Each structure stands twice: as C-alpha cells, then as structure tokens.
Amino acid sequence: xxxNATFFAELIAFCIFIFITYRYLWPSxxxxxxxxxxxxxxxxxxxxxSQRKLEDANEESRKLVEDAKSEASNLINLAxxxxxxIVDEAKNQAVEEQKKIKASAEADIEQxxxxxxxxxxxxxxxxxxxxxxxxxxxxxxxxxxKDIVDALIKEL
Amino acid sequence: MNRTxxxxxxxLPKKLMAENNHTESSNYASELTSTSDYISHHLTNxxxxxxxxxxxxxxxxxxxxxxxxxxxxxxxxxxxxxHIDTIVMSSLLGTVFFGFFGLxxxxxxxxxxxxxxxxxxxxxxxxxxxxxxxxHGTSKILGPLAFTSCVWILSWNLMDLLPVELTNxxxxxxxxxxxxxxxxxxxxxxxxxxAIVVMxxxxxxxxxxxxxxxxxxxxxxxxxxxxxxxxxxxxxxxLYGNLFAGEMIFILIGIMFGQFxxxxxxxxxxxxxxxxxxxxxxxxxxxxxxxxxxxxxxxxAYINLACAKH
Numbered sequence: 285x286x287x288n289a290t291f292f293a294e295l296i297a298f299c300i301f302i303f304i305t306y307r308y309l310w311p312s313x314x315x316x317x318x319x320x321x322x323x324x325x326x327x328x329x330x331x332x333x334s335q336r337k338l339e340d341a342n343e344e345s346r347k348l349v350e351d352a353k354s355e356a357s358n359l360i361n362l363a364x365x366x367x368x369x370i371v372d373e374a375k376n377q378a379v380e381e382q383k384k385i386k387a388s389a390e391a392d393i394e395q396x397x398x399x400x401x402x403x404x405x406x407x408x409x410x411x412x413x414x415x416x417x418x419x420x421x422x423x424x425x426x427x428x429x430k431d432i433v434d435a436l437i438k439e440l
Numbered sequence: 441m442n443r444t445x446x447x448x449x450x451x452l453p454k455k456l457m458a459e460n461n462h463t464e465s466s467n468y469a470s471e472l473t474s475t476s477d478y479i480s481h482h483l484t485n486x487x488x489x490x491x492x493x494x495x496x497x498x499x500x501x502x503x504x505x506x507x508x509x510x511x512x513x514x515x516x517x518x519x520x521x522x523h524i525d526t527i528v529m530s531s532l533l534g535t536v537f538f539g540f541f542g543l544x545x546x547x548x549x550x551x552x553x554x555x556x557x558x559x560x561x562x563x564x565x566x567x568x569x570x571x572x573x574x575x576h577g578t579s580k581i582l583g584p585l586a587f588t589s590c591v592w593i594l595s596w597n598l599m600d601l602l603p604v605e606l607t608n609x610x611x612x613x614x615x616x617x618x619x620x621x622x623x624x625x626x627x628x629x630x631x632x633x634x635a636i637v638v639m640x641x642x643x644x645x646x647x648x649x650x651x652x653x654x655x656x657x658x659x660x661x662x663x664x665x666x667x668x669x670x671x672x673x674x675x676x677x678x679l680y681g682n683l684f685a686g687e688m689i690f691i692l693i694g695i696m697f698g699q700f701x702x703x704x705x706x707x708x709x710x711x712x713x714x715x716x717x718x719x720x721x722x723x724x725x726x727x728x729x730x731x732x733x734x735x736x737x738x739x740x741a742y743i744n745l746a747c748a749k750h
Contacts (some may be wrong), residue, residue, distance in 0.1 A: 286628070288489070288517075288518075288519050288520070288521045288522070288523070288633060289519060289520050290523040290629035290630075291632055292633075293629075293634075294630045297527070297531055299536050301538060301588045302588045302637070303586055305538065305588045306580070309587070310583055310584045311582050313560075313561070313568075316548050316550050325553075373600060416667040
C-alpha cells in the first residue's frame with residue numbers, strides 16, 4: 285500500500301470522467317428517458333380517450349337503432365290506422381253515393397208519376413168535356429166553362 | 441524434475457527464474473523464497489519515477505525492457521512516482537466504458553430502444569433511482585458523480601476476473617513488460633482518489649447547506665475531525681481491501697497448485713486448480729458488483745447527510 289503521485293493522476297482522471305458524465309451522458313440520458321416517459325403517457329392518454337370515444341359511439345349507435353325501431357313501429361301503426369280510415373271513408377262515400385242515387389231515382393219516379401197523373405187528368409178532363417158535349421149536344425163554350433173544368437180538374 | 445512442468449514460474453521475471461534454478465532439488469526454504477517472490481511480483485506495479493541514485497526519471501529496475509530504466513528498485517523511489525499500469529488501465533477502462541455509453545447515446549432514440557440501448561438505459565435508471573430514493577436534496581452533480589464512480593469502479597473490478605497470470609504470461613512471451621497489474625482497484629491510489637473527490641463534494645455541500653460556521657462547528661470536538669477523515673479513508677480502503685484480498689486469493693490458488701505441479705509433476709492438478717479458481721471467480725463476481733454498488737450508495741448517503749438540514 286504505497287500512496288504516491290498516481291493518486292493525483294487518478295484524481296484528475298476521475299474529475300475528467302465526472303465532467304464528461306455531467307456534461308454529456310447524464311443530460312442526454314435524462315432527456316431521452318423523459319421524452320419516452322412523455323410519449324408513453326401521451327399514448328396511454330390517447331388510448332383511454334379513444335376507448336371513451338368508442339364507448340360513446342357505441343352508446344350513440346344503440347340509441348340510433350332504438351330510435352329507428354320506435355319510429356318504424358310508429359309508422360307501421362300510423363299506416364294501419366290510415367288504411368282503416370281510408371277504407372271507412374270509402375265505405376261512407378259509397379253509402380252516401382248510393383243514397384244520392386237512390387234519392388234522385390225516387391225523385392225521378394215521383395216526377396214521372398206526377399207527370400203521368402197530370403197527363404191523365406188532362407185526358408180525363410178532355411174526355412169529360414167531350415163526354416159532356418156529346419151529352420149536351422151543344423157546344424159548350426170552352427171559354428166560359430173553363431173555370432168549371434179547371435175546378436173539376438183540381439178536384440181530380 | 442522437468443522444468444517444463446512448472447508453468448507458474450512463467451510469472452517470474454527471467455532474472456528471478458535464473459536465480460532460482462538451483463532450487464530444483466526439493467529445498468523447502470528456497471521454494472518458500474520463490475513463492476514470496478511470486479506474490480510480491482504479483483503485487484508490484486509497473487513504476488515510473490524519480491531515482492535519487494542516478495538522478496534521472498525512468499522505470500524501476502528490472503521491470504521492463506522497452507523503455508529507459510533506472511538503477512532504483514520500486515521501494516527506493518519516493519513519492520513522485522507513477523504506477524503506469526494503474527493509470528493506463530483505469531484510463532483505458534474509463535474510455536471504453538464511458539465511450540460505450542457515449543456511442544449508445546449518439547445513436548439513441550426516444551422510441552422503442554434496441555437491446556444495447558436498453559441495457560445502457562437500465563444502468564442509468566438503476567443509478568438514477570438509487571440517487572432519487574436515497575438523496576432528498578437538490579444536486580445536479582450527485583447523479584453524474586454516482587454514475588461515474590459506480591461504472592468506473594465496476595469496470596476496474598471486472599479486471600479481477602481476468603487470470604492473474606495473464607499479463608505476466610503475455611509479458612514473458614516477449615512483450616518486454618514483466619510487471620503489469622491489471623486491476624486498478626488493487627492499487628490504493630485509485631480508490632483513494634475517488635474517495636477524496638467524494639470528500640471534496642461532501643465538504644462543499646456541508647458548507648453550502650450550513651455555511652462555513654456550521655461546517656466548522658461540527659469539529660468543536662476534535663475527535664469529529666478524525667471521524668470526518670476516517671469516514672472517507674474507510675470508503676477508499678473498503679473498496680481497495682476487498683479487491684486486493686480477492687486478487688490475493690487468486691494468487692494463492694495459483695501458488696497452491698503451482699506447488700503441487702512442482703511436487704508431483706502431475707499435470708492432472710490442473711483440474712482442481714481450475715475448479716477452485718472457478719468457484720472463487722463466481723463468488724468474486726458478487727464482490728465486484730457489490731463493492732461498486734456500496735461505494736456509490738455510500739457516496740449518495742454521505743452527500744445526503746451533508747445536505748440534510750438538522
């Protein structure tokens with residue numbers, strides 16, 4: 285164990301190596317590891333964020349499907365009721381039409397009947413007058429007797 | 441006895457081997473001498489320094505044959521000497537390890553990391569978590585300080601897992617360097633330098649937190665001063681002692697089986713030697729990592745204490 289000037293040489297060498305480590309190795313190691321730590325943190329953050337986004341999207345798509353389903357069932361119901369309505373309306377219309385047609389036919393018939401009745405009355409009146417002429421053998425003044433005849437016709 | 445059956449003697453410098461040639465007759469005392477030579481050879485650094493005798497700078501005598509050497513032995517050189525092997529190995533290891541982290545960072549990206557980058561980030565996170573959980577103040581330098589000490593010490597300690605004979609083997613194979621300790625931690629100068637830097641920062645943070653008066657007030661009782669220094673010296677010696685002892689046990693295992701080689705000439709002794717080395721190396725991996733970790737944690741703890749407001 286002999287301490288000698290080698291000690292100073294080692295001292296200088298040690299200081300040089302400390303300086304090299306202090307100046308170059310340590311900072312670049314630190315910066316590399318810090319950068320990696322940051323990258324990893326960012327990656328994890330991004331992963332959890334996209335996980336959250338995925339969950340949100342799933343939720344949204346589930347909602348959309350539900351909405352679409354309920355809308356479709358609503359539409360089906362609506363279509364059913366609307367169809368029923370249309371059928372009902374058509375029925376009602378048909379009934380209405382039928383009634384109208386019936387009514388006008390009846391009115392026609394009524395008219396024809398009254399017309400026929402009128403005709404018949406005229407004919408009867410004419411017949412009565414001609415019968416009365418023949419009976420009286422003389423010409424009845426049609427004008428003077430008109431009132432009588434008309435009254436007669438009215439009586440018919 | 442055939443000399444080729446004595447591979448551990450590769451470790452000894454050629455000159456020593458020549459001196460010990462006459463010990464081939466089984467002379468226990470002279471074998472002991474060569475054993476202690478073997479150990480002291482393994483514990484001697486490649487030393488460069490000022491030699492009083494020749495009034496010149498140079499390597500210690502008989503350590504290498506590449507550069508200028510002086511007539512002085514290692515023990516004859518004074519304070520102003522350098523352990524070239526410690527300095528070369530520690531700088532080289534630091535350059536390789538910190539260079540590795542630098543290269544990784546150059547091609548690093550904040551996205552999904554590759555295997556190498558992942559490893560580097562694991563090391564960084566491990567140390568920065570240790571700092572975060574044990575340090576409650578704010579300091580920009582503590583992280584780099586803990587990182588540097590942990591990584592650098594670990595890189596030093598890993599050298600203990602290389603075979604103790606490696607450099608001697610290579611040196612004797614014609615490189616021309618007979619003394620070269622691979623493990624900078626087993627030279628007390630290295631750990632001591634680290635601990636003194638830690639002491640500097642502890643002092644700095646104590647003064648920054650409590651003011652100079654607060655710092656000096658701690659030493660009203662002079663025994664505190666002893667505690668203050670011994671705390672940091674212990675920090676160095678804990679690391680040094682553990683790794684030195686580990687190295688020593690590898691050397692002893694080497695000697696033990698080297699002696700068996702000599703006594704019986706049985707190459708089969710290679711197998712238990714290998715087993716024991718393996719067992720100790722496996723256990724030693726724990727110590728290597730643990731000591732680097734302990735040094736780092738104590739650094740953090742001391743600076744945390746220094747920053748704590750009472």
